[in-house]
Amino acid sequence: MDALDKLTILADAAKYDVSCSSSGSDRKAVKGMLGNAAPPGICHSFSEDGRCISLLKILFTNKCIYDCAYCVNRASNGDMPRAEFTPDEVVAITINFYRRNYIEGLFLSSGVVKNPNHTMELLVDVVKKLREVERFNGYIHLKGIPGADQRLIDRAGRYVDRMSINIELPTTQSLRLLAPEKSRSEMIAPMGYIKEQIAEYKALSKRFQNTPSFVPAGQSTQLIVGATQEVDLKIIKISEALYNRMALKRVYYSAYVPVGKTEIATPNQLNLLRREHRIYQADWLLRFYGFKADEILTREEPNLDMEVDPKCQWALRNMHLFPMEINRVPFEALLRIPGIGNITARRIMASRRFGPLNFDSLIKMGVVMKRAKYFITCSGQVFGGIDLEPMKLKQQLIDAPKSQTSQMSMFELYPGQFSGGGASYDLSV
Amino acid sequence: MIYLYDGTFEGVLSGIYVMFHQKCPVDAARLMHKDRYQYGIFDEVVLVETQVEEAGKVASSIIETFGQEAFRRIGYAYLSEDEAFGTILFKCLKRAYKLGGMAFENLSDPDILALYKCFNAVARESHRMLGLLRFMELEKGVYYAPFDPTYDLLGLMVPHFTERLNDQVWVIHDIKRRKAAFYNGHEVHFGELDPLDTMSLSAREHDYQKMWQGYFEHIAIDARKNPKLHRQMMPKKYWKYLVEKLH
Numbered sequence: 001m002d003a004l005d006k007l008t009i010l011a012d013a014a015k016y017d018v019s020c021s022s023s024g025s026d027r028k029a030v031k032g033m034l035g036n037a038a039p040p041g042i043c044h045s046f047s048e049d050g051r052c053i054s055l056l057k058i059l060f061t062n063k064c065i066y067d068c069a070y071c072v073n074r075a076s077n078g079d080m081p082r083a084e085f086t087p088d089e090v091v092a093i094t095i096n097f098y099r100r101n102y103i104e105g106l107f108l109s110s111g112v113v114k115n116p117n118h119t120m121e122l123l124v125d126v127v128k129k130l131r132e133v134e135r136f137n138g139y140i141h142l143k144g145i146p147g148a149d150q151r152l153i154d155r156a157g158r159y160v161d162r163m164s165i166n167i168e169l170p171t172t173q174s175l176r177l178l179a180p181e182k183s184r185s186e187m188i189a190p191m192g193y194i195k196e197q198i199a200e201y202k203a204l205s206k207r208f209q210n211t212p213s214f215v216p217a218g219q220s221t222q223l224i225v226g227a228t229q230e231v232d233l234k235i236i237k238i239s240e241a242l243y244n245r246m247a248l249k250r251v252y253y254s255a256y257v258p259v260g261k262t263e264i265a266t267p268n269q270l271n272l273l274r275r276e277h278r279i280y281q282a283d284w285l286l287r288f289y290g291f292k293a294d295e296i297l298t299r300e301e302p303n304l305d306m307e308v309d310p311k312c313q314w315a316l317r318n319m320h321l322f323p324m325e326i327n328r329v330p331f332e333a334l335l336r337i338p339g340i341g342n343i344t345a346r347r348i349m350a351s352r353r354f355g356p357l358n359f360d361s362l363i364k365m366g367v368v369m370k371r372a373k374y375f376i377t378c379s380g381q382v383f384g385g386i387d388l389e390p391m392k393l394k395q396q397l398i399d400a401p402k403s404q405t406s407q408m409s410m411f412e413l414y415p416g417q418f419s420g421g422g423a424s425y426d427l428s429v
Numbered sequence: 430m431i432y433l434y435d436g437t438f439e440g441v442l443s444g445i446y447v448m449f450h451q452k453c454p455v456d457a458a459r460l461m462h463k464d465r466y467q468y469g470i471f472d473e474v475v476l477v478e479t480q481v482e483e484a485g486k487v488a489s490s491i492i493e494t495f496g497q498e499a500f501r502r503i504g505y506a507y508l509s510e511d512e513a514f515g516t517i518l519f520k521c522l523k524r525a526y527k528l529g530g531m532a533f534e535n536l537s538d539p540d541i542l543a544l545y546k547c548f549n550a551v552a553r554e555s556h557r558m559l560g561l562l563r564f565m566e567l568e569k570g571v572y573y574a575p576f577d578p579t580y581d582l583l584g585l586m587v588p589h590f591t592e593r594l595n596d597q598v599w600v601i602h603d604i605k606r607r608k609a610a611f612y613n614g615h616e617v618h619f620g621e622l623d624p625l626d627t628m629s630l631s632a633r634e635h636d637y638q639k640m641w642q643g644y645f646e647h648i649a650i651d652a653r654k655n656p657k658l659h660r661q662m663m664p665k666k667y668w669k670y671l672v673e674k675l676h
Contacts, residue, residue, distance in 0.1 A: 007644055029593060036592055040556075043560045044560040047659070050659050053645070093637075099564065099566070100563060350536070351534065
């Protein structure tokens, strides 16, 4: 099997891991070394599912001794072609892709071969060669193998920019159900350890100039949504705890994709993708908009609304706070208005100093009036004739289906009547 | 009144100098690239001579009054090659000197916003292109990257790649504008370069291109294919030089 075959198999095996970000590391260029890291991150391509390709995201091997029900690489998935790289192959591909500007760096993960320590050693070997032999100074994201020695986590941490240990499923019960060989503590313990080490190295680097870096871009994790029954409130509470207590940089969510034959009942894929999207929006509210999980959702309303975004959902529940006066409320309040994002809020703050803004300039600055108009006044004025009663309001916020999609569903609903479209509805049958 | 400059950055700043000096009213004057201007029969035309010293005065005044960032914005906006850039800049500066130090933050003002839009378009494509540029390895180990950007980005690509690929010999070639940046491992120089007819690739180049194509194809999740989103994130106009989109 040549490197090309291995690459396609091991890219296939890695694609369900959603993380691809290359941001957060400020690795300065050094003369004679290859690469640097750009703090905002750079997308080098976009795959046909529309996701950013920033890092070369591959598994070292997709052979695995575990049998997690949600995972395409589980031991019992017999139809799966298997492959294993050598460390030198991964190094050569990474360096050559990087020199052609295909990638921002490497994201290396792996199935578990023999045992966690053996696997982790192989991964450490790759990153060590990249840094020490090839003098590679680009971005590296390494997956920590649950159950591997602290000593190995420690060694890896000095070479990489980001480390992540996937939490996989939201609760201990669901983990027991779908991944009986993995334990929650094997995931949480190294996360806590990495957090402590990052803090320690940071403190040291303030006193000693030559302190090496340790996971400078921080850690992230991923959890699978929709393979088990948790409500959205539970999921964003977990994320909130991971951000606050484990100081994680990102939590990624992956709508469960049924892979191979499995015992898990297959949920509606389209709804699941929308749910994933809404959870990401809620995650954004946690990280950049100053919301708490308990504000976004409540016990009475524990799930995200599929029809309106989480900020609208929150606003509709809190109509007593609106309308807000654009020319007066503080930055934190602007951020809570549906249709106003971080950049727009900052533009409003800056422009406001020159005099009161009007609706026209708000639109030019990027306010999405379709949503914002129900929640703001501009020098006391209301935009157009609008109705502020929450239930009616919600109807108005829901996007009307586009004409094209309704046509599609018409064809799907009455295949017999509209058979001209394609080969799938053969008249002779 | 119509003022014509020679198309250079110094030229446009010289134009600004003259126009401010002559106290041109903001609505009755235009500043245009002389090669792109079409003479109207009743136009009164002034040909501006490029004066490096006067251009320098304008530049330092902008930096002193509005800061480095404002000047950077103007530089980027110039690279947009927008037909109306000279006039946009004139109006923007007229307004900005009235508003004072933080004027460039006032995006509710249409004249300030117009310049910001030129800047932003260039900044966005420039960031995008840092990712989309593709090098191929030629014989003798030179890495060659042809591209065809909407705006004049060559100068903005260079600092990034002299840092990142500092141990590598490379050429970045703007095919449409027929110019290139050459880096020999130590320093960069710019020069004219016509599109190349033939190139001899290194022995391994083909293998790595194949691998990148294979990777690209397999990293997409079939169940989630979304061609519309794909084209939106990576518009077709950039595909011509993307290895992964050539088959």
